[in-house]
Amino acid sequence: MRIPRIAGLALALAAAGAVIAPQGTAQAAPGTTVVHTAGTTVVHAAPHGASHSCTAARPCSLRAARDKARTIDGRDVRVELADGTYEMNAPLTLGAADSGRDGHTVTWAAAPGARPVLSGGRALTGWDKSADGTWTAHVPEGITPRQLFVDGDRARRARGAACAASTCDATKAGMTGATATGIDRWRRPTGAEAVIKVRWRDYHCRIAGVEGDHLTFARPCWTNSASGTDRTGPAWDSTTVDSARYSGVAFFENARELLDEPGEFVWDAVDRTVTYLPREGEDMRHARVLTPATEHLMVVDGAHDLRVQGIGFAHAAYGQPSTDEGYAGTQAGLTLTGATGPVDHAGRHYTKPSAALTIRGGRHVSVSGAEFTHLGGAGVILEAGTKDTSVIRSHFTDLSSGAVYVGDTEPNPQAERAGERNTVAYNTIRRTGVEYTDAVGIWAGYEAGLSVDHNTLDDLPYSGISVGWGWNQPEARKSVLRDNRITHNRITNVMRVEHAQHDGGAIYTQGAQPGTVVSGNYINRSAYGNTERDGNGIYLDEQSSYIRVEGNVITRVGYKWVSNWADYGIENHATGNWTDTDAPVLTGTGSTMEGNHSGLDRLPAAALAVAARAGARGAPAEQLRPDLARTGTASQSSTDGTAPASYATDGDTSTDTRTLSEPGAWWQVDLGRARRVGQVEVWTAPP
DSSP: OOEEEEEEEEEEEEEEEOBOTTTTTTOOOOOOOOOOTTTEEEEEEEETTTSSEEEEEESSSSSHHHHHHHHSSEEEEEEHHHSSSOOOOOOOEEOOGEEEEESSEEEEEEEETTTEEEEEEEEEEOOETTTTEEEEEEETTOOSSOEETTTEOOEEEBBBOOETTTSSSSSSOOOEEEEHHGGGGOOOOGGGGGEEETTEEEEEEEEEETTEEEEEOOTTHHHSSSSSOSSSSSSTTSOOOOOOEEEEEEEEEOGGGGGTTEEEEETTTTTTTTEEEEEEHHHHHHTTTEEESSOOOOOEESOOEEEEOOOOEEEOOOOOGGSSOEEEEEEEEEEESSSSSOOOSSSSTTTTOOEEEEEESEEEEEEEEOOOEESSSSEEEEEEEBSOEEEOOOOOESSSOSEEEEESSSSOOOGGGGGEEEEEOOOOESOOOSTTBOSSSSSOOOOHHHESSOOHHHHHHSOEEEEOOOOOOOSSSSSOOOOOOEESSSEEEEEEEGGGGGOEEEEEEEEEEEEEEESSSSEEEEOSSSTTTTTTEEEEOOOOOEEEEEEEEEEEEOOOOOEOOOOOOOOOEESSSSEEEEOOOOSSSOOOSOBBBBBBOOOHHHHHHHHOSSSOOOOOOOOOOBBGGGEEEEEEESSSSSSSSGGGGGSTTTTBBBOOOOOOOOEEOEEEEEEEEOOOEEEEEOO
């Protein structure tokens, strides 16, 4: 077998096999059906409700239902939403007055059999066809289309090719490359953005001007993306657009000259038009086209004993990236905003994305059975001292940012502002971070007693679950972090190489977290060695300390199945885990590894049972297959560096090999005799 022009390579040849469904696969978690009792008053709302009586026959609007519910004392209150789409021009706000009182609860729920959806979308109509096959529609004032959904499918902003740093050289002042890219000849270059990925960060800044070969960008976006602010992260930070890590622009987007692929669109802010190139079979005369316009759909501020059940959230906007603030990504979907601010190396003043549902200072709030789809930002945020609150049995898919954000970035908040005893459990999270690829599925800042349990996460560009903050900076070394549990989650296909977000893992932690446990999780396919510290299974980054990693099943990761590279990580312990790679060295004072089952080519029954129980519903594990390449003899046409060809097949994903880039370069493995090969896996790193 020959594989030409491989830059960095790890390879396994698997004997024929099949996906195994172990016995004892977990069943779906219980639903969220509410049983009516004599002590409950029901208030009825409908998408076009206009009555103030709020009965089933004469329902009212959401806000009228809220006002009606406030008048009811001494009973549980249930606000039932009839089927249909509730077009939101502003968020439904629920405050202290909307709480359950005197031991009672207030529930906002779908009516029996209904699927109500709160939508921030606006329909775009009146499409006109041009001779080149594109269609154009006028956009009403007050709307800035950043996302477009055509008959329920997300369109993509028109984008071009990558531009290497040798052409698009970035500095604090701006960037070269306007001539080579043709941007200096675009009709409206100031409507376009540069999208740049540096290590774990993602930057989106709008072009502000073109002069000769030089591009300038909107500020403060560009200022906050470059070095020298003393606000962009740890003192050692080397991930700004003007750093040595910068390798070029991933792509420019949102210019009419880039509109060349079906399913792409362009927003022209001057003409106030959207132009779209349809996919095959799409007829814009009959298509339903929506763009997110309203940012927040529901805001719960200071409420307690409140339930939100079975409600959908769709087409919420995220306006910041379209302003001069842009998207100066820092980590996990948070950004640096503002032209000025305090010196900060621990990310205390970063800004979370906009979310469809935000809960601030909530107490005993429950979100269950909700659907979050087609969002321009994030799904749910729990912040500002929210306690004893849960997001359970909900579904998140097709989100531009992350699914669930829990907590804040202040390491030692006042007691009333501390996040405590919150739960994120039995949720399904797929295809998040669609636009902002540095976002994670579930993020938690400085939390205590957090439970992240039995969630299913799949197809994410960066890390799956991230808990903790601060990068070992002095202001963050002592915090409220403690007693968190990341348990029984199923995390697959994360750290996707094509998105070029480096230095993460399926489960990622920061900070000293006494009493924290990472247990019973099933992790399968977490990237494939882009650069150092990429594609980890469980990544105990920076000051991660006092964490137990036990009884997890971790397969097909691109780097280490467990990583604790920093010497200032303290007393982390990994025991009883199953993995197909070799056991790495667990760095850190007092850290230990014992009783782990590494280098496996088959998962034993005990591991299959753990994997089957993980996730929101349980699912089969992908069984390992005997790796024929490990016993073969590897060779290659040339060697770039000192790593031998055998590093590609040694079963250790923290090592690989590189050929030179000469014409006809090859790598091969001699299996010694004819073998039946059921699967070939080739993991490559960029040149």
